[in-house]
Structures are given as C-alpha cells and as structure tokens.
Amino acid sequence: MSRPSNILIANGHLIDPANGIDDTRDLYVVAGLVQGVGQPPAGFQPDLTIDATGLVVCPGLIDLSARPRESGQEHKATLTSETRAAAKGGITTFCCPPDTDPVIDTPAMATLVRKRSERIGYARLLPVGALTQGLEGNQLSEMAALQQAGCIAFSNAEYPLANTLVERRALEYAATFNLTVMLRPEDRHLRDSGCVHEGPVASRLGLPGIPEAAETVATARDLALAEHTGCRIHFRGLSTGTAVRMLAQAQNQRLDVSADVAVHQLHLTEMDVEGFDSNCHVNPPLRGLSDRDTLRSGISQGIIGAICSDHQPHEPEAKEAPFPSTRPGISGLETLLPLTLRLVQEGVLTLPQAIARLTSGPADILGLNYGRLGPGSTADICIFDPARHWQLRKPDLYSAGYNTPFLDWDFTGQVTHTLLEGVIVYEAD
Amino acid sequence: MSMPNIQLNAEGRLKHFLTIDGFGRELLTQILDAAESFTGVSERTVKTVPLLRGKVICNLFFETSTRTRTAFEVAAKRLSADVLNLNIGTSATTKGETLLDTLRNLEAMHVDMFVVRHQDSGAAHFIARHAAPHVNVINAGDGRHAHPTQAMLDMFTIRRHKGEFTGLRVAIVGDILHSRVARSQILALNTLGTSEVRVIAPRTLLPTDARTLGVHVFHDLEQGIRDVDVIIVLPLQKERMQSALLPSEHEYFRLYGLTEERLKAAKKDAIVMHPGPINRGVELDSEVADGPRSMILQQVSFGIAIRMVVMSMAIGSQGAATR
Numbered sequence: 001m002s003r004p005s006n007i008l009i010a011n012g013h014l015i016d017p018a019n020g021i022d023d024t025r026d027l028y029v030v031a032g033l034v035q036g037v038g039q040p041p042a043g044f045q046p047d048l049t050i051d052a053t054g055l056v057v058c059p060g061l062i063d064l065s066a067r068p069r070e071s072g073q074e075h076k077a078t079l080t081s082e083t084r085a086a087a088k089g090g091i092t093t094f095c096c097p098p099d100t101d102p103v104i105d106t107p108a109m110a111t112l113v114r115k116r117s118e119r120i121g122y123a124r125l126l127p128v129g130a131l132t133q134g135l136e137g138n139q140l141s142e143m144a145a146l147q148q149a150g151c152i153a154f155s156n157a158e159y160p161l162a163n164t165l166v167e168r169r170a171l172e173y174a175a176t177f178n179l180t181v182m183l184r185p186e187d188r189h190l191r192d193s194g195c196v197h198e199g200p201v202a203s204r205l206g207l208p209g210i211p212e213a214a215e216t217v218a219t220a221r222d223l224a225l226a227e228h229t230g231c232r233i234h235f236r237g238l239s240t241g242t243a244v245r246m247l248a249q250a251q252n253q254r255l256d257v258s259a260d261v262a263v264h265q266l267h268l269t270e271m272d273v274e275g276f277d278s279n280c281h282v283n284p285p286l287r288g289l290s291d292r293d294t295l296r297s298g299i300s301q302g303i304i305g306a307i308c309s310d311h312q313p314h315e316p317e318a319k320e321a322p323f324p325s326t327r328p329g330i331s332g333l334e335t336l337l338p339l340t341l342r343l344v345q346e347g348v349l350t351l352p353q354a355i356a357r358l359t360s361g362p363a364d365i366l367g368l369n370y371g372r373l374g375p376g377s378t379a380d381i382c383i384f385d386p387a388r389h390w391q392l393r394k395p396d397l398y399s400a401g402y403n404t405p406f407l408d409w410d411f412t413g414q415v416t417h418t419l420l421e422g423v424i425v426y427e428a429d
Numbered sequence: 430m431s432m433p434n435i436q437l438n439a440e441g442r443l444k445h446f447l448t449i450d451g452f453g454r455e456l457l458t459q460i461l462d463a464a465e466s467f468t469g470v471s472e473r474t475v476k477t478v479p480l481l482r483g484k485v486i487c488n489l490f491f492e493t494s495t496r497t498r499t500a501f502e503v504a505a506k507r508l509s510a511d512v513l514n515l516n517i518g519t520s521a522t523t524k525g526e527t528l529l530d531t532l533r534n535l536e537a538m539h540v541d542m543f544v545v546r547h548q549d550s551g552a553a554h555f556i557a558r559h560a561a562p563h564v565n566v567i568n569a570g571d572g573r574h575a576h577p578t579q580a581m582l583d584m585f586t587i588r589r590h591k592g593e594f595t596g597l598r599v600a601i602v603g604d605i606l607h608s609r610v611a612r613s614q615i616l617a618l619n620t621l622g623t624s625e626v627r628v629i630a631p632r633t634l635l636p637t638d639a640r641t642l643g644v645h646v647f648h649d650l651e652q653g654i655r656d657v658d659v660i661i662v663l664p665l666q667k668e669r670m671q672s673a674l675l676p677s678e679h680e681y682f683r684l685y686g687l688t689e690e691r692l693k694a695a696k697k698d699a700i701v702m703h704p705g706p707i708n709r710g711v712e713l714d715s716e717v718a719d720g721p722r723s724m725i726l727q728q729v730s731f732g733i734a735i736r737m738v739v740m741s742m743a744i745g746s747q748g749a750a751t752r
Contacts, residue, residue, distance in 0.1 A: 198637050199637065200638045202636070203637060206572055206574035208573070209636075322552035323551040324551070325528075
C-alpha cells in the first residue's frame, strides 16, 4: 500500500449521488481527504496522478452486511482475506454482524474487531452490536457502552427475537439513545426447518419450505413495534414482494424505517435451486420471480435504500453435503458491484441510482459521513472501468470463501482502484 | 429451466436412478417391460441369474429401513452381485465424518454401485455428483424428494392389473407433503400418460401449489375416489400429530381412512395399493388391507423385479467404453 499524500484523479466520470454529480470532474485528495472537486485546492501539487479517462469515479462502497468470520471462524475466512476481497470489490466500509464467536455483545469485542481491521488496513469494519446478550433473545446488551466502543447499529443477527416483549423493550431502550436497530424479519416458528422458498420448486424437490408469511408476519410485528416505540429500525435483507409493499406503506405514513436487500436476491430465484445447488442455499431463501421483480422495483423507487453483499464465506465442506444439511450463504464481496452494474445493464436502475444504493443510500441509513465525495469528505474512493468485460473465476477470488453461484458468469464493469482514506488499497493489474 | 440429466451417460443410457423427473415414457416403459421378464426368475427353483456376477453393490442406508433394504438385497443377490449392507445411523455422520468422506472410504473398497437412503432431499443427487465416474447410484429414498424404484413397482402393479395408463384415474390419499413416494408416483403416472392423477388430503398434508405437480386436488375422500381405477393409500406417521398437522388419528381415520364402505365410491374393479408399512385403523381398515382388491403383497414381490431391472440397466450402461 503506497501512501502518497496528494493524489489527483484526473478525467474520470465522477458519480457522487449525495452531491448530485454525474459528470467529468477531476478529484483532488490531500492527506486522506477530498480537498477539491473539479478545482484544485490552492497550491496543490500531485505526488500521484491516476488517469481515470474512461473510468467511473465514485465513493467507496458501503456494505451493510458482510461477515469476515473472524473472530471465531477463521477456518472459513479471516479479516485479512475478507478485507482484501472487500477492497478488490471497491468496498471501503462494511458492517460486521454481531454473530462472531464470541458474540459482539461487549465493548471489548467491538473494539477488538474494529481495531484489528484498522491495523490490517484494507477496509473499514463497522461492528454491529448484539441487541441481546449472547444473541439469546433474553437480556438486553449494554447498548450505550457498545455504541461508545464503535457499534453503529444493533441487531440480533440471524436469530430474530421470538419474544415480542423483549423486542419491545430492546427497541425502547435503543430509542432512548437514538440507536438504529437492524432486524431480520423472520418468524422462526413459521420458518421451522425450512431451507428454501415454499413454492413450486420446493414442492417438486421435496425440500422443506419457508413460507412468505415467515417474513411478512415478522415485518408486520416489527413495524407495529417500531411505531409503538419510536425506534429507528432497518430491515436487514428483505426477500418478499409483500414485505416491500408493507415497507412502502409504512414509509408513506412517515415511519422512520429503511431496508436493504442482498444483491443475489435481485438476480436469482427459487428456480436456481433446481439440481440442488447448495451455493443457492441462502437465508432468507431465493423466492419467486414476482418477488424478485418487486424487490427490483423497490430498489429503483428507493423504498429499499441499499444493496448489500450479505457476504458469508464458507469452507468447501460447509457446502458439500445434501442441500438441507449445507450452511446457507454466498461469498459476495467481489460480486456486489458487478451484480449491481448488471441491474443498470438490464435497465432496472440508472448508473447514478445504482451507485447511490451502494454509497449514499447505506450511509444515510446509518447516518454515516462516508459514501460521498464533497470537499472535506474522507477520501474513500472506488474507481471502476464500466466497459471492461470479465468472467468470475475461482482462482481470481480474494475471499477465502469460494461459495458463490456466480462462478463463470460474465460481467461488464470491474474495479481498477480502491482508495481508503486516500490510501490505494487495491489496484488492478 | 432444465438441468443436464446426470442420470444418463454420454450415450443417453441409464447411469444413475435418482428420480423419475427427466425420464421419458420410453425409458419407463422399457423398465416395466424388462421387469416382466424378471418376475419369472423369482418363481424358478434356481432364483439367480449371473448378470452382475463379480459386482459389489453397497446398500448405504442413513435412515432405518427393513423392507426397502431387504428388497434391494434380494434383487442384487438374484443378479449374483456381492452385497454390502451399511446402516449408518444419522448420528455417525454428525459425529464427525462427512458424507463425502464416508463415500470416499467405500469407493476405496471398489464398490460398483451405491443404493442410497438418506433423510435429506437431494442426498442421492449429491452422492451421484461426487461419486467416482464408474460408480452407479440408485436412490432408495431421499428426504421428501424421491423414491423412484417404489414408484416404478407401483406402476408395474398398476399395469399388470389395468393394462394401459391412458384412460386411468388414479387417486393418492394421505400425507403428500412429506411423501417422497407420492412425488415419484405423480411424476411416473403423468409421464406414462395417466388420464387423471388426484391427491386427497387435508391442506396441512399437501404441499403449497400442489396443482403444479400435475394433480387434481381433493379434500374429501369420497369425492376424490369417485370412479377411480386405482387408490394408493399413503402411510401416516405418528409425528404428524405432534407437529400440529392433524388433531388425532381418530379424526384422520374418520375423514381419510379407507374402508370397504367408502371404497364403494370407486370403480367396481378398483385396486388398492399401499407402499407400506401400513397402519391398520389409521389410514386403512383391515378389511380393505386384507381384502380382494388389496395389491399390497403383490407390490412387495414386484419390487424385487423392478430393482433387478434398474440395477442391471445401470451397471450394464457402463459397457466397454467406460471400464
């Protein structure tokens, strides 16, 4: 990693949705901050010039959910491998869910993962604190202390609260300190032992299904409690069209609620589970075509404010078993941008919209200052070649997890440079 | 979206027998025709043919089974193959060894064919995909997904008694949701051109969008079996009461239990089938189970012939090209 102080990113197509810029502008970086857009700051002398002719320059991507697996599951991946993969994918900031081992329910643990990724230096890790101690759903975690230790939001990860009274108290307590709570809308009883969308494919393959109602029942409950408690909630990973419509209605009623979607949900459906492809075993499950289309329209209308990778790298053994016995999740850091650009190519989003859902959108959900490139902003920058054709191949992955159904897919658009606080953390050959 | 059929080899011949899905009418008919010739073998004094002499067939059962495992064992022995029986409780793999490791170990013992039963849907596909190229895999039941040899022996029984499938009405009664047998039967019946396949069950025992499986859905037993030629009764497991799918065995029998009285709604010459094990007084009245229309024991003996056919066809497909 080279550390020149003054960097000129010249002739790039700057897309900065937060500042409404979609034009050719030079970008001037001084000591880790953006100090000039279009116009150099006084006396600027570049130590380094990046020729961005024909390239898109945008804020570094913000991923609302990525699991580096460290601490506790280093046999799957490490902070080093996964933050490098993030940098390769143009991601400069990612939220780490609290289901590490040990759980992020103490300030020490929050500090540990944060500091450790800071030392490694490829990407910024923002810890999400556990909403309840040990994610057990009984006792509240020390949210105020966790916030001081750097937790930017609170969630119970993949263990949605079963007890509505505990959920009410957790939301009330979080609201006291103006904290954002991320909820995975899922009713665990309705989910039961399901592993795929309850629909025609599950019926035919005889795989235990997860009904849509597992998400919609929980969404209704969570929205009611958000309204009751006044807590700011964020739905982590929607999968059903009905939940998108419920969310839109709640937003129309001025409820402070947001949502994200995992990028694979915008491309794959239950049909991809055919042939028992365990790389398509994800939670929430891949649903029907109409759900995918409603999610796409939710993203284009801004009802869903962010697209995330929901990165879950696994060791090969976790996916090498009969489908129901495999672990859910996709290794997704390196396909977040290309799959989002594909939505532009398919006419679902405009390019600035796509960039917004990956930068200012997630930043606004968490009230972060990142994800924008105005003068004075932190110089987290992603530069990509929007025309470069490439194919996702296993040996090219930086992530330790090869579990992706997108291997051998052809993409257009690839990251050429990633800068974190003005430091080049990734540069393509 | 159709997947490349891993059940066929490069020449389009049967390599693995995992599901009825993807097979055409010709192949299924070919299996039924071949089974006709094998039924004779069981009635001879010397009950073996030397088709698979020197081959090692491994019954790999992760779920307990007596009837199916025995049927496969008898079939393999009649074909003169050597048989290994492995009953791996579900705990053995959870204790450490992965399914893939178990498979590799057995392959190292030069097994030619795996007959697999597993509690997970898709397990047989998984094993077929990871097995060495010369190994054949036969699905003896995977989760709720498929039990294709059972379905084929049922088709054989139907054809013996009813001739052609065109023009037939077949009703399947009971727990369709959890039944791999029903899924395979529905596929086989439709592939063979059955005029109407019906399923009869309360909503809790039906998959969502059941009609997409290619069936007519009934909730009333007498309506459902009206004018049918064949009634297939599925076993009802006791767990269904605990998981709030049904109130009681008593109510189930009252609504869906097949009795002589109810059977009057079906055609006069309708036959009754059941894949076993039967729960008398739950899904089937003893009078019907032991009555003249019951084909239950015939199904069992036809099962041997079907398994002999499938095993010999699969191993036979290896030919000189691959070995």
